[in-house]
Amino acid sequence: MxxxxxxxxxxxxxxxxxxxxxxxxxxxxxxxxxxxxxxxxxxxxxxxxxxxVPPVKLLPETELAVLAKAVPMFGYALAMARWAAPHRVVDALGDLVEEDRAPAARLLGLAPAEGEVPEGAEIEALRAWSLACDLDLVELGTTEDGRHVAVPGPDLEPAEEGDPDTxxxxxxxxxxxxxxxxxxxxxxxxEPEEPAEGEEGEADExxxxxxxxxxxxxxxxxxxxxxxxxxxxxxxxxxxxxxxxxxxxxxxxxxxxxxxxxxxxxxxxxxxxxxxxxxxxxxxxxxxxxxxxxxxxxxxxxxxxxxxxxxxxxxxxxxxxxxxxxxxxxxxxxxxxxxxxDGYDAPLVGDLAQGDAAELLHAVCESVNVLPEEELKVWLAGREPLAAARELLAASRGSDAYAPMRRVLAVEALRQLGAGAEPAAREVMDDPELGGAARAWLAGLGRTDVPAPERAMALWTVIDTFAAQLLGGGEGAMRELIADLPVGDESSGWFAEVWRVDHPYTADVLEAIGELHPERAVAKEARKAAFKARSRQ
Known part of the structure; x- marks a missing residue:
């Protein structure tokens, strides 16, 4: 293309x-x-x-083949090829001879069994025959006595039987x-223009x-x-x-x-x-x-x-x-x-939903052409919710470059799994990396017995959440998070806490806040905090 x-x-x-x-x-x-x-x-x-181009979902090839055979134009070509058996006389160009055109139109149901055949019906029959020839559903040859004939091609029978590949x-x-x-x-x-006298060759070119x-x-x-x-x-x-x-x-x-x-x-x-x-x-x-x-x-x-x-x-x-x-x-x-x-990367939904949870999260995070929620949905299908949740949460731990995105994906998986994943989330409530997100998800389910995270865990989770948005390139979502920051009038005190958070992306997050925050005073405090965090690193 x-x-x-x-x-x-x-x-x-x-x-x-x-x-x-x-x-x-x-x-x-x-x-x-x-x-x-x-x-x-x-x-x-x-x-x-x-x-x-984005990943798409395709029907199974068996279903696509059924749909293809149901297309009238394609079905007509198959019917014409079968009609050629054992052989059928054609003209020198391989087209149907005059006396076969009306019968062909009737065969395809384009004209009544009796009476005059409309010219348009014969034209459609010729189109179907031409397509059958182009697809090699019929093959052209010459007999010993010089007649031009057409015979069914080798692909006709498997096509009629519905072989998906064929x-x-x-x-x-x-x-x-x-x-x-x-x-x-x-x-x-x-309306092609008439060339002037003596300019025919140049005009044609x-x-x-x-x-x-x-x-x-x-x-x-x-x-x-x-x-x-x-x-x-x-x-x-x-x-x-x-x-x-x-x-x-x-x-x-x-x-x-x-x-x-x-x-x-x-x-x-x-x-x-x-x-x-x-x-x-x-x-x-x-x-x-x-x-x-x-x-x-x-x-x-x-x-x-x-x-x-x-x-x-x-x-x-x-x-x-x-x-x-x-x-x-x-x-x-x-x-x-x-x-x-044409060399485009045109993946299918589910291409990355292979292997264990670690392989899934690694593939989704490193791909630049992926629909994460769809890949999770495919991977989760048919799996026991609690076991799947535990596996994904375990695979989301770490301090490498993509760890924040893995944790976002793990929480999305919890959302898709629903209450069946609750025991897995409760098991990690005290985990320094997963506890904040797990408690937020449980609170979202309406669970009132979930304690609020300690200050250190809450701040670390804020940085981790912002880092995931930085990795995902979602500036719109990043601006929304920044607008909801609990900085108030005492932004310097909040940033004084945040720049000390031991997270690989602390400085990056603070720099992004300094660039995107609409209030100049808050943005200035964020940039100062980013400088301190960068120096600390």
Whole structure:
């Protein structure tokens, strides 16, 4: 797939952003992916991170193969290949001969068993035959007497039997063909200009260059749109992955942090019109659920100009007339395969949920492309809650660079496990590293017999919690924690205690508070405390 040219990758969304216009690509990369960046991540690493795509959940290949066989266009190709047995005469180009086209249309259920066959039905039958040939479901040859014939290919039988590897390989090849044809169709000039006398050769060459440039632009546009839709399947709740076509186009046009200008609104409309036929083609092969643009919206009769998206607020029903699109499970599979072929890291949810608790936490913390809660959910599935909680808490101890993140993950696991993990949390209430977080979690369950932590433990837990946010790159969450600091008017006294906390990240946390705290006096005290902590280290 082509590299992105989207203008808003990595943008942060403010509180005033319209909720319906927010997609994952608008948000901060670290906030989205929960990526636990290495301490001291440099600019080069951040540039690399910007091309990552999020982990997704795929259906099992057996289920995907069933879905692929249920796609009409793919099923037609299989039916045509079976119809070729034991052999079928074709023309010199491998197409169905004239007398076979109507029977083929009837075979596919595109025309009534009796009576005249509509021309469109024969065209669809020819398309199905062409796809069967492209997929090598039928093979072409010549007999000894010079006749051109087609016979079923070796993949037909395993495909008919539903062999997942065969079906998905064929379907993915078909998807690639449809994708190429969709791009080619979008890049053809509507009205080629007539060359002047004596300029035929130069005009032909120039026209070919223009078509190739248009084709590349269309391919890049379609790839970018598919990548955005792929992201929505990772971050949207099930059933909520449908995106208005106008929102999809806006994400490809509007630079980060900007409101769309009048010119941009026109560009958004143009992109919608360009994407509409290409998405419709991919929907035919089951990659997308797509409701196309209502053609009446762009009716220019009676002197009215075309509708421009974004000029007036739309309700849900009116917005749907501008097109709605969702990547299907098959589409998810297909886009991921294309991403992998192009060298992208396109992981699956659960890839890191292997081995014991220590291996899980180590892998999640060191990955820059991970959904931590999802990995925990996969790892916890089927495990006995109390044993799992004990294992995770034990694995979260330590003073190395990623230890704060491991403890955050362990507490998240407690949250997912619920009351079944309570005995494990009570066992570590006096642990100097885990006690503060364990007591806070138990108090959150409503347990009234849990004593408040001692001052030293409470301060250490504060630093540990802040350190986890520093590692995670979540500046928004960091600002919220800073806003809730119990410093009051006597900030110097609080910081005088904190800089002495024996934690590897004490100085880093204090420096972050000094940089981000909105009150100048508090920020100054934090910076002074950071200097003392750094000198102590």
């Amino acid at each position: 082509a590299g992105r040219r989207r203008k808003n990758v990595g943008a942060e969304t403010g509180e005033g952003a319209a909720a319906e216009a927010v997609l994952p690509a608008d948000l901060d990369l670290q906030d989205l992916y929960g990526a636990f960046a290495a301490h001291g991540l440099d600019d080069e690493d951040l540039d690399d991170a910007a091309v990552l 079906v998905l390989e064929l379907w993915l090849t078909a998807a690639g063909i449809v994708r190429e044809l969709a791009v080619d169709a979008d890049s053809l000039p509507e 120039g026209a070919l260059d223009e078509v190739e440039e248009a084709r590349q632009a269309a391919a890049e546009l379609l790839d970018e749109a598919l990548q955005v839709l792929y992201e929505t399947t990772a971050f949207a709740d099930p059933g909520q992955e449908t995106v208005p076509l106008g929102v999809l186009a806006a994400l490809l046009v509007v630079p980060e942090g900007e409101e769309p200008s009048e010119e941009m609104l026109g560009d958004i409309t143009d992109l919608m019109v360009a994407l509409d036929p290409m998405l419709a083609d991919l929907a035919e092969l089951g990659m997308l659920d797509y409701r196309p643009i209502d053609p009446e919206l762009f009716d220019e009769d009676e002197g009215e100009g075309p509708v421009v998206v974004g000029e007036e607020p739309l309700d849900d029903e009116e917005s749907a007339r501008f097109g709605l699109v969702r990547l299907t499970p098959l589409g998810q599979y297909g886009v991921r395969q294309w991403l992998l072929e």
